[in-house]
Each structure stands twice: as C-alpha cells, then as structure tokens.
Amino acid sequence: MVHLSSIYRKLEEGAKRLTPQRELVIRIFAEHPGEHLSAEEVHQLVKSHFQDIGLATVYRSLELLTDLEILTRISFDDGRARYEFNQEETHRHHHLVCVHCGHVDEYAEDLLDPLEDRILYERGFQVLDHELKFYGLCRNCAGKLGKTGGPVRETRGD
Amino acid sequence: MVHLSSIYRKLEEGAKRLTPQRELVIRIFAEHPGEHLSAEEVHQLVKSHFQDIGLATVYRSLELLTDLEILTRISFDDGRARYEFNQEETHRHHHLVCVHCGHVDEYAEDLLDPLEDRILYERGFQVLDHELKFYGLCRNCAGKLGKTGGPVRETRGD
DNA sequence: TTACGTGCAAAGGTTTTGCACTAGC
DNA sequence: GCTAGTGCAAAACCTTTGCACGTAA
Numbered sequence: 298m299v300h301l302s303s304i305y306r307k308l309e310e311g312a313k314r315l316t317p318q319r320e321l322v323i324r325i326f327a328e329h330p331g332e333h334l335s336a337e338e339v340h341q342l343v344k345s346h347f348q349d350i351g352l353a354t355v356y357r358s359l360e361l362l363t364d365l366e367i368l369t370r371i372s373f374d375d376g377r378a379r380y381e382f383n384q385e386e387t388h389r390h391h392h393l394v395c396v397h398c399g400h401v402d403e404y405a406e407d408l409l410d411p412l413e414d415r416i417l418y419e420r421g422f423q424v425l426d427h428e429l430k431f432y433g434l435c436r437n438c439a440g441k442l443g444k445t446g447g448p449v450r451e452t453r454g455d
Numbered sequence: 456m457v458h459l460s461s462i463y464r465k466l467e468e469g470a471k472r473l474t475p476q477r478e479l480v481i482r483i484f485a486e487h488p489g490e491h492l493s494a495e496e497v498h499q500l501v502k503s504h505f506q507d508i509g510l511a512t513v514y515r516s517l518e519l520l521t522d523l524e525i526l527t528r529i530s531f532d533d534g535r536a537r538y539e540f541n542q543e544e545t546h547r548h549h550h551l552v553c554v555h556c557g558h559v560d561e562y563a564e565d566l567l568d569p570l571e572d573r574i575l576y577e578r579g580f581q582v583l584d585h586e587l588k589f590y591g592l593c594r595n596c597a598g599k600l601g602k603t604g605g606p607v608r609e610t611r612g613d
Numbered sequence: 614t615t616a617c618g619t620g621c622a623a624a625g626g627t628t629t630t631g632c633a634c635t636a637g638c
Numbered sequence: 639g640c641t642a643g644t645g646c647a648a649a650a651c652c653t654t655t656g657c658a659c660g661t662a663a
Contacts, residue, residue, distance in 0.1 A: 314662050318617060336653080351620040356653065375627085378650060384471055393580045404574060408566070413589070416562060421594030422551045428585045431571070436579030472637050474643065494628080509645040514628060535627060
C-alpha cells in the first residue's frame with residue numbers, strides 16, 4: 298500500500314501545490330490497485346466518479362507525479378503510456394502480459410540484483426532501474442486454447 | 456548473424472512477395488547490426504543509400520517482417536517503435552539504455568529460463584517471450600558525471 | 614497578491630488507412 | 639491477369655503546448 302501522507306510530503310518538497318485535480322488523480326490510483334491506467338482511463342475515471350477535469354491536466358498531473366517518483370510510467374506496447382504507483386521501496390515487481398486477452402498481472406521481484414552487479418562489473422554500466430516484462434499466455438487463455446503444457450495448478454491465476 | 460536465405464524462405468512460407476522495397480528494408484538491418492532503428496531512420500537510410508521509397512511502405516514492411524518473426528519490435532520509451540533482427544534462436548539479449556546519452560547497448564541473455572519455469576509452475580502463465588531493459592548510466596556518462604561508484608574497468612563500454 | 618495550475622483548442626509527432634496505380638508471381 | 643504491394647495524402651491517435659483565466663498558498 299502507498300501512504301497518501303508520503304505523497305503529500307513529496308508534493309510539498311517539490312514546492313508543488315495540492316490542487317483538487319491532483320488529489321483526484323492520486324485517488325484514482327489509490328482506488329485501482331494493481332491496474333495500469335492510461336491517461337485517457339484516468340481522465341474517464343475522474344470524470345465519472347468525481348468531477349469534470351481537462352485531459353491536458355491529467356497529462357500534466359501524470360508527468361508531475363512521475364517526476365516526483367510517486368507514479369511509475371510503463372509501456373505495454375499498446376501505443377499509450379500507462380502508470381502505476383511507484384512501489385520501488387515496498388514491492389518491486391515484473392509484469393506478465395497475456396498476448397491473448399491483454400491482461401497484465403504482476404510477479405514479485407526476484408533475482409535481478411546479482412545480474413545488475415555483474416553488469417556494473419563487466420560493462421561499467423550503472424543500473425538505476427529495470428523493466429522486465431514476460432509476454433505469454435495467462436492460465437485462462439492457455440486453457441481456452443488447449444495449450445496447457447506444464448505443471449499448472451488449479452488455483453486462480455488472474 | 457542472420458541468414459538472408461532464411462528470411463526469403465519465411466517470406467515465401469508466408470506467401471509474401473519479395474519486392475525491391477522489402478529487400479532494401481531487410482538490407483538496411485543487415486548493414487546496421489546492433490542498432491535499433493525506427494521507421495523514420497529506416498526510411499532515411501533506404502532513401503539515401505538506395506532509392507526513393509514511401510514511408511507508409513516502410514511501416515508496412517516493418518509490420519510484415521515483425522509478423523514473420525524476421526524482426527523484433529522494441530520500445531525504449533522515446534515515443535517511437537524501434538526494430539532489430541529477431542535473434543531469438545542465436546543470440547538473445549537484454550538492453551542497457553543510458554538515460555543520459557540515450558545510447559542502447561546489448562547484454563547477452565542470461566538466467567531467465569529458470570525464472571520462466573517458476574512462473575509457469577506458480578502462476579500457470581506460459582511465457583512465450585520476455586523483454587528486459589536496464590536503465591542507467593553508461594560508462595562514459597557515469598564518468599562525465601563523476602558518478603563512478605563500482606569496480607569499473609578501463610575498457611571501452613560503448 | 615502572485616506565481617503556479619487549469620481548461621480549451623491548436624499543434625506536434627508517430628502510425629494507420631483509403632484509393633488509384635503498379636508489378637510480382 | 640490477378641492479387642498483393644506501393645505511394646501519396648489524409649486521417650487517426652496519443653501527447654504536448656500557447657494562452658487567457660482561475661486559484662492555492
């Protein structure tokens with residue numbers, strides 16, 4: 298979970314004003330955990346749940362919040378940027394993108410630190426961040442397509 | 456290295472015609488190994504080295520070649536798609552993206568197979584492909600910024 | 614009060630598409 | 639000769655920007 302107080306503190310530290318529009322954008326993300334919202338989706342959600350807001354303001358809010366490291370920008374190659382809470386300190390994760398239904402699931406961070414150390418040592422490249430996406434078939438779609446080929450357990454996957 | 460004969464075979468199998476335009480697009484990639492070209496760059500390269508070609512044709516060729524798994528599409532979040540030869544079978548690799556100068560280097564594939572097995576076992580998600588990008592500072596930029604903080608050797612990194 | 618934020622509309626950049634013409638096979 | 643491919647221009651998208659007005663601090 299992301300603490301709202303820490304978000305407001307980051308805004309203050311950045312000498313940025315806490316406007317109703319920015320609060321609502323933040324609230325949308327707080328109320329949609331685990332989703333990866335595009336600007337247009339945030340715009341629609343704010344408008345339908347709360348009040349009218351300009352699309353340009355949404356774009357500017359998303360950029361501001363990303364600069365303040367409150368949000369993280371991700372791309373799933375569907376032609377638009379998507380955003381989620383930056384959970385760097387609490388819950389780093391990768392993404393499992395189903396190429397059939399488009400669903401995006403998360404997978405807990407794992408075993409990339411040793412690789413980053415090696416990259417620094419071998420190549421002099423200082424890793425600041427990484428992004429790992431797996432493209433494939435989620436359990437549901439694999440089932441529908443009759444492509445189950447591994448030790449798939451019967452718990453729900455998405 | 457990618458074999459042109461296998462590319463032409465893939466075109467045939469897909470019942471696609473081998474036009475001069477498609478040959479030239481392929482040739483551009485063959486002559487620029489290790490680069491990650493955008494549609495606009497391919498367009499300029501074909502025009503300056505060979506002959507006039509429509510930008511729309513470049514886009515359509517890139518899509519076709521990607522569908523045939525001759526090329527792979529990647530995004531470095533600079534607002535345009537980029538392409539490289541699909542080296543899935545011979546030389547899988549990750550990308551090191553310098554956030555300062557924009558240079559993109561490659562890093563040999565490593566240690567993701569066990570993780571993919573675990574994802575299938577734990578989540579029933581069948582990984583077909585993955586994409587791992589490291590964002591950070593390349594050796595040159597880290598040096599310029601005085602941020603060398605690790606065992607950086609004195610060989611050239613990019 | 615005043616600098617920062619918003620809304621609207623226009624512009625910018627990338628990619629797609631409609632259509633008439635051309636050319637592989 | 640048929641059908642797929644090309645070129646051009648227009649359109650479709652997503653995103654950014656200029657400017658007048660509004661408002662948080």
